[in-house]
Amino acid sequence: MFNQNYKTGYSISSERLSQILKKDKLQMPIMIEDSLKKEILKVISGYMNIKAVNSDLRIEVQNDGKILISFDALADGIKANVQ
Amino acid sequence: MARVIVVTSGKGGVGKTTCTASIGAMLAFRGKRVLLIDGDIGLNNLDVLVGIDDKVVYDMADVISGRCRIKQALVSSPDIPNMYVLPSQNAYNSDSISMKDFRGLITKLSDGFDFIFIDSPAGIDKGFHRAVSPSTEALVVATPNVSSLRDADKVISILHNYKLNGINLIVNRIRGDMIINGEMMSVLEISKLLGVSPIGVIPEDDKIHIFSELGKIGRGECLAMRSFECVADNFITGRRRLYDPTAQYRGMVGKLKMMLKRA
Numbered sequence: 001m002f003n004q005n006y007k008t009g010y011s012i013s014s015e016r017l018s019q020i021l022k023k024d025k026l027q028m029p030i031m032i033e034d035s036l037k038k039e040i041l042k043v044i045s046g047y048m049n050i051k052a053v054n055s056d057l058r059i060e061v062q063n064d065g066k067i068l069i070s071f072d073a074l075a076d077g078i079k080a081n082v083q
Numbered sequence: 084m085a086r087v088i089v090v091t092s093g094k095g096g097v098g099k100t101t102c103t104a105s106i107g108a109m110l111a112f113r114g115k116r117v118l119l120i121d122g123d124i125g126l127n128n129l130d131v132l133v134g135i136d137d138k139v140v141y142d143m144a145d146v147i148s149g150r151c152r153i154k155q156a157l158v159s160s161p162d163i164p165n166m167y168v169l170p171s172q173n174a175y176n177s178d179s180i181s182m183k184d185f186r187g188l189i190t191k192l193s194d195g196f197d198f199i200f201i202d203s204p205a206g207i208d209k210g211f212h213r214a215v216s217p218s219t220e221a222l223v224v225a226t227p228n229v230s231s232l233r234d235a236d237k238v239i240s241i242l243h244n245y246k247l248n249g250i251n252l253i254v255n256r257i258r259g260d261m262i263i264n265g266e267m268m269s270v271l272e273i274s275k276l277l278g279v280s281p282i283g284v285i286p287e288d289d290k291i292h293i294f295s296e297l298g299k300i301g302r303g304e305c306l307a308m309r310s311f312e313c314v315a316d317n318f319i320t321g322r323r324r325l326y327d328p329t330a331q332y333r334g335m336v337g338k339l340k341m342m343l344k345r346a
Contacts, residue, residue, distance in 0.1 A: 011268045017229045017276055021236050028240055 044071060085118070085196040086318075087189055089218035091242075093234030095205030097226045098255040101295060102285070103202040104132045105308065106222075108301025109315035111166035115197040118157070120189075121171035122214035123204040124180060130170045133160055134298025144172035147184045153191060163301055167196075182213045189217035198318070207241055215242065221250045223279065227257055227268045236277055251282035253314065258287050259328030260341045270325065283314035284326045 041057045055073035090103045103119055111117045120143070121129040130136040141156040146169075160166045169192075172179060192199060200222075203214035215221065221242050225235040235252075242250050254270050261267035268276075270284050288307035294300050301308075310326040317323060332341050 011262070011265045011272060013229055014268050014272045014276065017232055017268070020229065020233055021276060024233065024236065025240075028237070031237075 045073070048073065085193045085199045086220060087193065087199045087201065087218045088220045088222050089122070089201045089203050089214050090222045090224060091203040091211060091214065091238055092205065092224045092231070093207060093238040094225075094231045097224050097231050098285070099205075099224050100129050100132055100202050101291060101300060102222070102224050102253055102255065102283075102311075103200045104129060104300040105291075105311040106283075106314050106318070107166055107198070107200050108133075108160075108163050109308075109312050110198050110318065111160075111163050111301075113315060113319065115165065115319070116195065117166045118169060118192060118196045118199045119166070120169045120199060120201045122201045122210065124171045124210060125173070126204065127171040127173055129202050130158070130168060131298060132295050132300045133166075133168055134300075135160060135168055135170075136298065139170045139173075142170045142172050143185075143188070144179055147180055147188060153188075160301075166301075180213070182209075182216050185213050186217040207238060211238075211241075215245055218245075219248050221245075221247050222253060222282070223250060223277075224253045224255055225273070225277075226255050227273060232268070232273060232277065239277060239279055250279055252277060252279040253283040253285060254281055255285045256287045257284055257328045259330070259332045260344055262329050263332050263341070270328075280323065281325060282317050282323065283310065284328060285310045285314075286326060286328050 037057050037059065041055060044057070045055050055071065058068075058070040058072075060068045060070070090099050092099050100123075107117045107119045119129055119133070121127045123129075124143075130139055135158045138158050141151040143156065145151045146153050146156045157167045157169055160168065189199065189201075201214045201218060204210040223235050223238055223242070225231045239250060252274065254273055257270065258267055262269050270281055274281055285307050288305050290303065290305035291300075291307045294303050294305075294308075301311075306326075313324055313326060331337055
């Protein structure tokens with residue numbers, strides 16, 4: 001009863017799952033980037049003592065290979081932009 | 084130092100807590116010192132499944148805030164020697180326990196046990212990352228259906244970003260008759276699609292439902308429990324002996340069984 005002799009044929013759902021996973025793999029970097037962005041935002045906002053909901057972080061890779069990190073924040077009615 | 088294993092899935096309701104309690108019990112019956120930690124803060128159920136819910140006085144939050152010592156919060160299982168449970172906070176605010184505090188707690192507990200299992204909450208939010216951060220290994224639980232496996236695949240991708248010694252897979256609630264008919268994915272197909280080799284295959288078993296309702300997970304005899312014994316052995320020996328769900332449906336008797344089941 002305990003062995004590894006499984007049926008090797010394909011089931012009705014495996015092809016469908018395979019397609020879904022392929023699509024998900026393409027979207028995965030965006031998902032990770034978004035999640036990372038949220039975490040960085042929390043840290044910066046915490047450091048600057050402002051609410052994360054009032055701030056935004058943009059990460060752009062420029063043509064010369066430089067990474068531009070832009071942080072916009074709204075605190076006490078004053079809008080600040082740090083690049 | 085304990086092997087710290089996070090039990091996760093992505094999707095809820097696939098049997099993470101049942102697997103945590105059952106594998107923990109089987110390892111404890113084999114003489115290993117086991118600690119089960121309920122990482123699902125606010126929606127904790129590990130204490131209910133193990134049957135120690137009426138013994139919980141202090142929880143993880145009490146330890147972290149210094150209201151009690153670690154030993155005071157550990158609850159031993161009445162009929163499983165060497166198995167302890169650290170209950171989680173039964174409160175809404177899951178942010179009350181930080182990732183740093185949680186890691187510190189696991190480090191303190193690590194010397195006293197052979198295995199520490201962290202029952203992760205469903206999803207991939209903060210609670211998931213808090214459960215993974217102190218872990219040395221991961222155990223992904225999935226059921227053989229598209230939605231569960233899709234979520235498991237995402238979780239595995241995230242787990243690869245952590246420095247883990249291994250990512251193992253448990254395929255839960257599998258049915259041999261459906262695999263033979265091509266209506267359910269086989270373990271081999273699942274393993275290939277997820278790129279993770281299984282450490283356990285657990286069959287669909289009504290008795291597991293009864294045991295969990297009675298708070299007697301890990302005790303009692305049934306096919307699923309025998310499969311959990313196999314998983315525990317695999318954890319100790321490093322082998323990969325798996326339950327074959329199709330075995331009982333092969334041959335003349337097997338075909339008859341399948342016909343009766345479908346009737």
